[in-house]
Amino acid sequence: MNRIMSAATLTGTARFLGWIAVLVTALQIAGHAQAADRAPGPEAFYGRYHGTGLARDPNTMAFGFEKRDFDVEIGAAEGGFFVAWTTVMQTPTGKETKRKSTRIDFVPSGRAGIYIDHAAATGIANGLSWASISERALTVRVLTILDDGAYQVQSYQRTLSKDGLYLVFRSDGDGAIIRIVTADLQKQAK
Numbered sequence: 001m002n003r004i005m006s007a008a009t010l011t012g013t014a015r016f017l018g019w020i021a022v023l024v025t026a027l028q029i030a031g032h033a034q035a036a037d038r039a040p041g042p043e044a045f046y047g048r049y050h051g052t053g054l055a056r057d058p059n060t061m062a063f064g065f066e067k068r069d070f071d072v073e074i075g076a077a078e079g080g081f082f083v084a085w086t087t088v089m090q091t092p093t094g095k096e097t098k099r100k101s102t103r104i105d106f107v108p109s110g111r112a113g114i115y116i117d118h119a120a121a122t123g124i125a126n127g128l129s130w131a132s133i134s135e136r137a138l139t140v141r142v143l144t145i146l147d148d149g150a151y152q153v154q155s156y157q158r159t160l161s162k163d164g165l166y167l168v169f170r171s172d173g174d175g176a177i178i179r180i181v182t183a184d185l186q187k188q189a190k
Contacts, residue, residue, distance in 0.1 A: 025101025038078045040160075042106075042115070042131075043082040045074045045138045048190075049164050055089070066090060070183055072158070074138070080107035080115060083131065083140055085156070104140065127151075136160040147181065150174050163187060 048071070055066040055133040069088040075081065084103035090096070105117035108132070117129040137159040144152045152173045159166040161184070169181035 008142075017182055026121070026184065034046075034051075040133065040136065041072070042133065042138065043076075045165070046076070046081070047164075048073045048188040049185035051164070051167070051183045051185035053167065053181050054124050055179055055181040055182055057179050058177050067190060068183065070164065070185055072185055074158075077105045080105060080118065082106070083138075083156075104142075146173075152178070158185070175177075 038098050049073050050069075052067065052069050057066075065103075067090045069090075073082075073084045081104055082105045085100070086099065086101040089098045089100070099125045101159065103116040107118050108114075109116045113133045115131040115133075129142040130139065131138060131140045136156050139158070140156045142154045142156075144154075146152060150173065152171065155168075155170045155172075157168045158168075158170075163184070164187035165185040166187055167181070167183045169179070169183075171178040171180075
């Protein structure tokens with residue numbers, strides 16, 4: 001029947017509402033921080049890129065460097081995205097040139113930031129590939145099963161930079177480093 005709240009009740013209610021406001025604010029800040037930490041989607045990488053880099057074979061002391069030219073295209077594909085690249089390799093003497101082109105279509109795996117090769121089900125006997133996006137880097141990994149049962153893993157990490165992408169390529173065979181390549185790739189006009 002007493003409709004007037006005591007001072008103690010008002011103070012307790014104000015304190016409770018103050019804690020609720022602090023909690024709501026903290027949750028909003030945490031939500032904004034999580035959104036900022038989330039990796040971009042593949043769309044952030046779409047475009048055509050070109051650049052030159054050096055390959056280093058850590059097992060070779062003399063003439064262990066090769067010049068490489070790179071063309072990379074990343075874009076939308078049915079149900080996901082594709083990464084296509086061409087590498088032109090030149091020996092230190094410049095007398096030999098080798099060209100290799102690859103295209104892989106990726107679809108979402110059902111796990112955030114991880115994509116699988118669209119054709120993985122048909123080509124699993126030879127190996128498999130997948131992509132992941134973490135922070136500002138799109139990493140494509142290609143696992144190849146060699147004829148003798150050994151394996152080789154090639155990792156292509158393409159990190160968004162001011163002018164395009166920074167590429168770090170690493171090739172490992174049965175746990176040993178075979179080759180490392182780094183390159184700055186400039187985004188090309190459409």
